[in-house]
Amino acid sequence: MVETQRFIAVIGGSECTPDEARLAEEVGRELARKGIALVCGGLGGIMEAVCRGASAEGGLTIGILPGGNRQAANQYVKIPIVTNLGEARNVIVVKSSEAVIAIGGGYGTLSEIGHALRNGIPVVGLNTWSLSRKGQPDESIAIASDPADAVNKALNMINK
Amino acid sequence: MVETQRFIAVIGGSECTPDEARLAEEVGRELARKGIALVCGGLGGIMEAVCRGASAEGGLTIGILPGGNRQAANQYVKIPIVTNLGEARNVIVVKSSEAVIAIGGGYGTLSEIGHALRNGIPVVGLNTWSLSRKGQPDESIAIASDPADAVNKALNMINK
Amino acid sequence: MVETQRFIAVIGGSECTPDEARLAEEVGRELARKGIALVCGGLGGIMEAVCRGASAEGGLTIGILPGGNRQAANQYVKIPIVTNLGEARNVIVVKSSEAVIAIGGGYGTLSEIGHALRNGIPVVGLNTWSLSRKGQPDESIAIASDPADAVNKALNMINK
Amino acid sequence: MVETQRFIAVIGGSECTPDEARLAEEVGRELARKGIALVCGGLGGIMEAVCRGASAEGGLTIGILPGGNRQAANQYVKIPIVTNLGEARNVIVVKSSEAVIAIGGGYGTLSEIGHALRNGIPVVGLNTWSLSRKGQPDESIAIASDPADAVNKALNMINK
Numbered sequence: 028m029v030e031t032q033r034f035i036a037v038i039g040g041s042e043c044t045p046d047e048a049r050l051a052e053e054v055g056r057e058l059a060r061k062g063i064a065l066v067c068g069g070l071g072g073i074m075e076a077v078c079r080g081a082s083a084e085g086g087l088t089i090g091i092l093p094g095g096n097r098q099a100a101n102q103y104v105k106i107p108i109v110t111n112l113g114e115a116r117n118v119i120v121v122k123s124s125e126a127v128i129a130i131g132g133g134y135g136t137l138s139e140i141g142h143a144l145r146n147g148i149p150v151v152g153l154n155t156w157s158l159s160r161k162g163q164p165d166e167s168i169a170i171a172s173d174p175a176d177a178v179n180k181a182l183n184m185i186n187k
Numbered sequence: 188m189v190e191t192q193r194f195i196a197v198i199g200g201s202e203c204t205p206d207e208a209r210l211a212e213e214v215g216r217e218l219a220r221k222g223i224a225l226v227c228g229g230l231g232g233i234m235e236a237v238c239r240g241a242s243a244e245g246g247l248t249i250g251i252l253p254g255g256n257r258q259a260a261n262q263y264v265k266i267p268i269v270t271n272l273g274e275a276r277n278v279i280v281v282k283s284s285e286a287v288i289a290i291g292g293g294y295g296t297l298s299e300i301g302h303a304l305r306n307g308i309p310v311v312g313l314n315t316w317s318l319s320r321k322g323q324p325d326e327s328i329a330i331a332s333d334p335a336d337a338v339n340k341a342l343n344m345i346n347k
Numbered sequence: 348m349v350e351t352q353r354f355i356a357v358i359g360g361s362e363c364t365p366d367e368a369r370l371a372e373e374v375g376r377e378l379a380r381k382g383i384a385l386v387c388g389g390l391g392g393i394m395e396a397v398c399r400g401a402s403a404e405g406g407l408t409i410g411i412l413p414g415g416n417r418q419a420a421n422q423y424v425k426i427p428i429v430t431n432l433g434e435a436r437n438v439i440v441v442k443s444s445e446a447v448i449a450i451g452g453g454y455g456t457l458s459e460i461g462h463a464l465r466n467g468i469p470v471v472g473l474n475t476w477s478l479s480r481k482g483q484p485d486e487s488i489a490i491a492s493d494p495a496d497a498v499n500k501a502l503n504m505i506n507k
Numbered sequence: 508m509v510e511t512q513r514f515i516a517v518i519g520g521s522e523c524t525p526d527e528a529r530l531a532e533e534v535g536r537e538l539a540r541k542g543i544a545l546v547c548g549g550l551g552g553i554m555e556a557v558c559r560g561a562s563a564e565g566g567l568t569i570g571i572l573p574g575g576n577r578q579a580a581n582q583y584v585k586i587p588i589v590t591n592l593g594e595a596r597n598v599i600v601v602k603s604s605e606a607v608i609a610i611g612g613g614y615g616t617l618s619e620i621g622h623a624l625r626n627g628i629p630v631v632g633l634n635t636w637s638l639s640r641k642g643q644p645d646e647s648i649a650i651a652s653d654p655a656d657a658v659n660k661a662l663n664m665i666n667k
Binding site for chain 3 (some may be wrong): 189190191192224242248249251255257260262263264265266267268269270271272278279282283
């Protein structure tokens with residue numbers, strides 16, 4: 028019997044600001060320091076920044092790619108999974124993970140937040156979407172103040 | 188050469204209030220009156236109500252089912268598509284359609300809104316989610332006042 | 348309640364010989380005459396020929412497209428379903444159908460035969476693959492002598 | 508930049524004979540000895556046997572699961588990917604890999620052979636399907652005489 032890796036997903040757009048990239052890189056470092064494997068969409072932007080951070084600390088990086096070719100993965104992905112499913116791969120990113128940390132605010136990220144909450148998987152947000160439905164705020168996304176707080180909140184929400 | 192059907196998706200939860208069901212049924216009727224085929228997730232709640240309305244007016248109803256068996260479709264689905272993909276089928280509902288009308292507010296619906304906006308497919312909302320990102324309102328979801336308005340707005344947004 | 352369509356899939360490559368196209372077109376005509384809706388992959392070759400036959404007899408044609416755009420459907424597809432799943436859409440073609448008729452022999456067709464037999468969905472073959480496993484012939488694919496025989500065999504295998 | 512893992516898939520049924528399990532376990536050992544990560548469907552039978560062999564030699568084991576829960580993975584899977592896509596996940600097993608080794612002969616395995624050959628990914632067989640199309644043998648599956656030969660043939664076919 029082998030010990031299964033614990034996985035946390037980090038989601039965010041393939042384009043991001045330098046500030047968001049710094050947040051993502053530090054989230055990646057923090058996950059690696061805690062021995063958590065990183066799951067992401069495997070491409071650029073937030074995905075590349077978080078993989079760069081994780082691999083700098085020796086963490087395991089898993090990229091669930093939308094296209095048909097492993098060469099599309101960013102250079103910090105150790106385990107590229109080639110789905111060729113386009114955005115339907117977002118569901119796999121989320122469902123493979125115990126918690127999700129969302130950074131920034133693209134619409135693909137919004138779809139992943141929806142899939143995660145639909146499945147009861149905790150979502151922590153750094154500078155991301157906020158939601159209200161039928162006029163009432165939905166506070167399911169836990170707001171983090173910084174990268175270390177994001178990872179801590181994610182771990183606490185899993186352990187509950 | 189055959190004339191391809193025009194498709195609009197109606198998305199919403201498998202559980203809904205009686206008021207939401209009335210809205211959905213009337214959206215279905217209105218789509219059918221305009222000769223638009225209905226695409227939905229094929230199950231109960233909003234999906235069943237909108238199919239009931241569409242079929243009452245002789246409209247074509249397409250259900251993109253998450254499970255592995257066509258018997259799971261509601262009784263008003265004429266064309267059941269069996270995906271066995273779980274929620275990844277949400278992407279197919281959205282991408283097969285020229286526009287999306289969201290009714291009510293489940294997290295699966297939120298994921299579909301994200302997939303639609305990501306793909307540049309217009310979204311009209313009736314009593315559904317509202318979004319803000321990074322503290323700024325995102326007004327991509329067009330707010331409709333009633334079912335007829337929802338269908339009109341969807342058609343206008345396509346035609347632009 | 349609406350009457351659900353009965354569906355039979357016709358599978359075959361996007362390139363085919365003129366003889367195979369004639370077989371496919373006649374299978375399409377025969378399905379339409381019997382009131383069975385046609386499910387296929389929606390593209391060219393066998394898929395286009397069978398849709399042409401079905402639509403010439405007023406049959407309903409459903410194309411489960413691998414790409415992200417309904418414009419890729421052949422001109423005889425009435426109901427284009429846009430999956431953007433690449434070949435993973437082969438599973439949907441098969442699982443949406445009560446039986447499968449395979450014409451010709453590409454590897455995509457082989458994958459669909461595997462998915463169908465795995466799911467207990469009858470497969471009828473016209474000039475297609477034959478299989479043996481571990482040195483023993485596997486005769487799960489019913490061999491048809493011509494298009495009318497293929498449709499009859501498919502219907503008989505469903506009704507059993 | 509991290510060094511991307513090299514991946515070979517081993518495919519085979521969730522039920523298998525003791526002889527097939529021995530073949531699979533030895534294939535897993537051989538892959539691990541050569542530093543190749545193993546991709547498989549993550550369940551029992553052939554999949555469990557090959558993971559057991561790989562992990563016994565310290566190899567990396569990746570299970571692409573059909574269901575919605577990582578607990579379904581066999582106990583030798585280190586990296587469980589939760590797809591919830593049912594058999595559509597077969598495409599991911601194949602497309603993530605540089606070559607495929609098929610052991611034994613279920614219909615799911617047949618579908619994976621079809622997907623691999625469709626994508627130009629080399630297939631090596633141990634006691635598995637043989638194919639002919641339109642009456643002519645198709646010799647695309649390289650026949651291996653034993654586990655070491657299977658791994659060698661797979662590596663040679665990649666390197667070509």
